[in-house]
Amino acid sequence: TESGPWNVVALAEPLTSGGAGYLAELFAAVEGATGFVLVGPAARRTNGPVVAVIEDVVRVAPMLRAAERLASVTGGDARLLLAGDDGERLHLMEGQVRLMLAEAAAKPLIAGSVRSDPAAILSALRRLGAGFAIVQFGGCLARREAGFSPLAAALEGPLFLVR
Numbered sequence: 001t002e003s004g005p006w007n008v009v010a011l012a013e014p015l016t017s018g019g020a021g022y023l024a025e026l027f028a029a030v031e032g033a034t035g036f037v038l039v040g041p042a043a044r045r046t047n048g049p050v051v052a053v054i055e056d057v058v059r060v061a062p063m064l065r066a067a068e069r070l071a072s073v074t075g076g077d078a079r080l081l082l083a084g085d086d087g088e089r090l091h092l093m094e095g096q097v098r099l100m101l102a103e104a105a106a107k108p109l110i111a112g113s114v115r116s117d118p119a120a121i122l123s124a125l126r127r128l129g130a131g132f133a134i135v136q137f138g139g140c141l142a143r144r145e146a147g148f149s150p151l152a153a154a155l156e157g158p159l160f161l162v163r
Contacts, residue, residue, distance in 0.1 A: 007030075007032050007033050007034055008033065008034055008035060008036070008037060008160070009026070009030055009033055009035075009036045009037070010036070010037040010038075011036055011037065011038045014038075014039050014040055015038045015039065015040050015151070015155070015159075023036065023137065023142075023161065024144055027137060027163065033163070034066075034162060034163065035137070035160055035161050035162035035163060036137075036160075036161045037158055037159070037160050037161075038155075038158070038159055038161060039155055039157070039158050039159065040151070040154065040155030040156075040159075044156060044157075047074065047075070047076065047131045048076055048128070048129040048130055048131030048132075048157065049071070049076045049077050049078070049079045049109075049111070049128060049129065049130060049131060049132075050067040050068075050070045050071040050074060050076050050077070050078050050079070050130070050131065050132040050133075050134065051067070051079045051080075051081050051111060051125060051128055051130040051132070051133050051134070052064060052066065052067040052078070052079070052080050052081070052133075052134040052135075053081050053083055053121055053125075053133065053134065053135045053136070053139070053141060054080050054081065054082050054083065054093070054097065055083045055084070055116060055136060055139045055140055056136075057093055057096045057097060057100070059136065060080070060097055060100055061100070062162075063080075063134055063136075063162065064078060064080065066134055066160060066162065067079070067080075067134055070132050070134070070160065071132075074131055074132060076131050076132070077109065078109075079109045079110070079111040079128065080097065080109070080110050080111060081111050081112055081113070081114065081121070081124055081125070081128070082094055082097065082110065082112070082113040082114070083113070083114050083115070083116045083120075083121055083139075083140060083141075084113065084115070084116055085115070085116050086115075090113040093113070094110065094113060097110060098110070111124075111128050112124060112128075116140040117140065118140060118141050118151065121135075121140065121141050122141070122151070122154040125154075125156075126154070126156060130156070130157055131157050131158075132157055132158050132159075132160065133155075133157065133158075133159050133160070134159075134160045134162060135159065135160075135161060135162070136161075136162055136163075137161045137162065137163060142161055
């Protein structure tokens, strides 16, 4: 609904378990695309918070902007879900994110933290009732080289897959 530095592609067909290679080709072929919006075959939810899964604190600012923009359209709120390898890493990430957000006028909710494990992340997204999720292509949940079976089967709402 507004002009900006985004070039987003929305896929018309639900993502199936064999979608990893297809998405890798799309990311390579569609120059300048920020990411892709997609759903799984079981998607049924469109309301609820927009949850950005943060695996690297460097990505907080762009993923938070994306979550806030989507939340302004969907009527939900923006939340961050931190994903890390262990408790120490998650504690460090949370401290860094809180420092980054200290300057923000509207403080998004840090919805929690989970292990960098697809099952744990998907479970957290379900628990949070995510109406829209944002994850990084090449991250833990959407590995470039792995199949998308767990992700495709578990998606209950739209997903914004970013570079």
